[in-house]
Amino acid sequence: MNAQEKEQYLREYSQLKNAGKPFFPYAVTKDGAMAAITLFVIIAMAILFGAELGPKADPTTTTYSPRPEWYFFFLFELLRVIKPPSLVLMATLGIPTICLILLLLLPFYDRSPERHPLKRPIAMIGAVATVVAMAYLSIIGALGGPPSEIEIPVAAAYEDGAAVTAASGCLGCHRIGENGNTLGPNLTAIGDRLGRDAIARTLINPTSPMPSYQSLQEENPEQFEALVDFIASLKEEAAEGGQDTQ
Ligand code: HEC
Structure with a gap:
């Protein structure tokens, strides 16, 4: 961003700031009202319809095959793919935590003023690769068997x-x-x-x-x-x- 662009940006910013309303109390009131409505709807639905529970847990079962909820299938698949026990903690806790930290730090290491997707090739490739990898792992995770399966060739x-x-x-x-x-x-x-x-x-x-x-x-x-x-x-x-x- 050169000096001229910066000046223009600051000018636009101060114009918009004068025309707009302050975050407190305007936006806070709106967000608060919406949050209260959402909470109320959830409570009302819980009272009216209840939440469906699966069958009662049976501690003596031997045929139960543990399956996570669909939004955890990518982690489940990661756990199946990574076999050495010493790497399991790294795969299931380490990798997602590192990704989250990278995401939190994004504003600090990505200082590019560009916003158009085509002008941000690295960020776009990273984002698309993450989505594709999670979708891919989720799909195989959804189709695969439980980790307690016998995977060696059997006559x-x-x-x-x-x-x-x-x-x-x-x-x-x-x-x-x-x-x-x-x-x-x-x-x-x-x-x-x-x-x-x-x-x-x-x-x-x-x-x-x-x-x-x-x-x-x-x-x-x-x-x-x-x-x-x-x-x-x-x-x-x-x-x-x-x-x-x-
Ligand atoms: C709760 C854990 C557990 C479960 C479930 C279990 N085992 Fe074991 N099994 C062990 C342990 C621990 C030993 C070692 C016991 C010892 O030190 O003598 C063992 C020992 C054995 C041995 C003797 C191994 C040797 O080297 O002498 C065989 C064979 C065996 N198990 C087969 C099975 C089979 C087949 C099943 C499923 C039908 C099964 N086990 C289920 C924990 C388990």
């Missing part, structure tokens, strides 16, 4: 067992392939260390904090056998094909 014979495993919440504590948690031992190649019978015994009579799956064996022996078959089939050479890292 057709063990598909039922893999489904029972996914539904039984094993990945809440164990890793299979690159999914799951590290509370319990990694099961990716457990078949090399434990035989089928040992695995079945562990499931029926586990060491705390692992829950017993005896009720599954009693109520659904077929599912239990399929589960044990699948876990016993997890061996090193089978795992190698599906893992390109480590």
Whole structure:
């Protein structure tokens, strides 16, 4: 902005300022009235229609697959894409926080006087890239399965067992392939260390904090056998094909 432009800007600014009304009390009154109306409408709707609640939480369920609200799908997908546990905090808290701080600091580092979008290529590319990235992550997040899914390649014979495993919440504590948690031992190649019978015994009579799956064996022996078959089939050479890292 050169001296002449600056002078013109200041002249226009003082003209507008003289013609306009002060922020307090005019704009404050209007905003306050609108905020009060909005609040009133929300309270009235809450009283008249109530808010829909999902089914009652069932702490014993093993088939629940956690899904966030749609506006969190991009974060959910970020969590699925970033597998190493050491990077998860960075991905889910770090990246969004850094982006927010950059946004807050925008007026301080972007000092360009230009306002036309075509004259602000870096800002425009940044904004469009952010929107596209969030839209893309949201869409795959909406279409993808839960993070507790078995993602290693599974032979057709063990598909039922893999489904029972996914539904039984094993990945809440164990890793299979690159999914799951590290509370319990990694099961990716457990078949090399434990035989089928040992695995079945562990499931029926586990060491705390692992829950017993005896009720599954009693109520659904077929599912239990399929589960044990699948876990016993997890061996090193089978795992190698599906893992390109480590
Ligand atoms: C609440 C967490 C939790 C859940 C859920 C869980 N486990 Fe475990 N599991 C553990 C822990 C912890 C151990 C290690 C126990 C020990 O130290 O002996 C373990 C041990 C095992 C072992 C023995 C591993 C070894 O190296 O000796 C197998 C096999 C196993 N779990 C399979 C499963 C399967 C299959 C499921 C799902 C049907 C499952 N677990 C669900 C926590 C869990």
